[in-house]
Amino acid sequence: MSRSLLTPRWLLLHALFIVATIATGFLAVWQWDRAHEAGGSFQNLGYALQWPLFGAFTIYLWIKLMRMELRRDVDDTEPEAVEQPAAREADSSGGEPPEATARRKRPLLPPPAPPVDASEDPELAAYNRYLAELNEADRRAS
Structure with a gap:
């Protein structure tokens, strides 16, 4: 053991x-x-x-x-x-x-996904911007 x-x-x-x-x-x-x-x-x-x-x-x-x-x-x-x-x-x-x-x-x-243009899918682009803001806030906090 x-x-x-x-x-x-x-x-x-x-x-x-x-x-x-x-x-x-x-x-x-x-x-x-x-x-x-x-x-x-x-x-x-x-x-x-x-x-x-x-x-x-x-x-x-x-x-x-x-x-x-x-x-x-x-x-x-x-x-x-x-x-x-x-x-x-x-x-x-x-x-x-x-x-x-x-x-x-x-x-x-994994490699980052290609960016999504707002003209392609506005909801997905808004969600990606939100995730980028969270990521930036997390970087600033640490």
Whole structure:
């Protein structure tokens, strides 16, 4: 098990998932017993069959979150290995290659859409102006 899955946050999550899984088991047994009592109904039987599914989903979610955390740890270590060759090139040539700088500083974004003229679609042009104003206000705020 990775050390990142033993942090206080993850220990609390492990406890929460264990309690939730056990609780769904108890609720399934309780609904099963209610379905077989004199006042029980098919609704209780349906719930008795649903609670184990909720427990299975809890376990699935727990495993999925742990895998995402482990993958995030691996992804955090990989960029260093990728950037080291670029750093070696920079050391040998005296400066950092512009591609490496651009790759490291800018996130991958799609290219901007071509501008829309107001004569083509006035509503879309007005919306784009509104988005540009919001973007400019956000830049000024930060």
